[in-house]
Amino acid sequence: MSLGERDQAAIREAFDDLEQDVEVTLELGPSATPVTLLAAGGRELDTSAITRELVEAVCGLGDRVWLRVVEHEQAGKWPRTTIAGPSGTGLVYLGMPAGYELTTLVGAIVESGRAESTLTATTLDRLATLERDVAIDVFVTPT
Amino acid sequence: MLLATRLALAAPRIAARGIEASEFVAEAERHGVRSVPAIVVDDRYAWAGSVPEAVFVERLLAAS
Numbered sequence: 001m002s003l004g005e006r007d008q009a010a011i012r013e014a015f016d017d018l019e020q021d022v023e024v025t026l027e028l029g030p031s032a033t034p035v036t037l038l039a040a041g042g043r044e045l046d047t048s049a050i051t052r053e054l055v056e057a058v059c060g061l062g063d064r065v066w067l068r069v070v071e072h073e074q075a076g077k078w079p080r081t082t083i084a085g086p087s088g089t090g091l092v093y094l095g096m097p098a099g100y101e102l103t104t105l106v107g108a109i110v111e112s113g114r115a116e117s118t119l120t121a122t123t124l125d126r127l128a129t130l131e132r133d134v135a136i137d138v139f140v141t142p143t
Numbered sequence: 144m145l146l147a148t149r150l151a152l153a154a155p156r157i158a159a160r161g162i163e164a165s166e167f168v169a170e171a172e173r174h175g176v177r178s179v180p181a182i183v184v185d186d187r188y189a190w191a192g193s194v195p196e197a198v199f200v201e202r203l204l205a206a207s
Contacts, residue, residue: 047166077167083148088155090148095163104161107145117153123200127154134157134207136147137183139164139176 003057011106015062018113022062022085026055027070029078051079051096058105065109081105085112099142144180146199 097105147159
């Protein structure tokens with residue numbers, strides 16, 4: 001799954017605006033572990049291999065994007081892509097960031113590379129009232 | 144998804160995960176996910192659909 005020239009140009013332009021370094025950690029499971037995906041028409045796909053190709057291609061388009069790949073021998077919730085900036089982890093993504101979710105991968109890198117939050121002052125004030133940890137899971141599909 | 148990312152970057156107490164539902168079917172079914180985007184807060188189904196930032200934050204605080 002390669003990126004088209006237009007996609008590459010758009011991503012490179014987005015990454016040109018990164019104000020700080022972004023670390024992307026891609027964790028993969030054992031190779032040749034096909035997953036049957038309804039979203040891919042019921043085909044069996046090696047999601048780890050496809051994700052690696054995609055994430056490597058995306059991260060290679062930004063000078064401030066640093067990719068680390070970790071290969072696990074045991075089965076688990078792979079592939080897992082973690083995107084972090086200096087202020088902490090922005091997103092952990094489970095699965096292939098393909099289709100519409102390519103935007104999620106690129107967007108999370110852009111957000112993690114911002115020096116200042118783009119959230120409203122009201123939101124930041126509300127977040128300051130949090131007194132315990134909160135876990136948000138967002139379920140998505142690539143189509 | 145990007146809003147959850149922004150929240151996680153702004154608040155150390157917030158952790159955000161994106162989960163591809165067709166790859167992690169058991170996870171999606173466990174939470175009763177029938178449409179996307181679906182939001183699960185602290186392992187409990189919260190709501191489905193995209194909402195404005197202010198609404199998301201108020202729902203998040205109410206659910207957590």
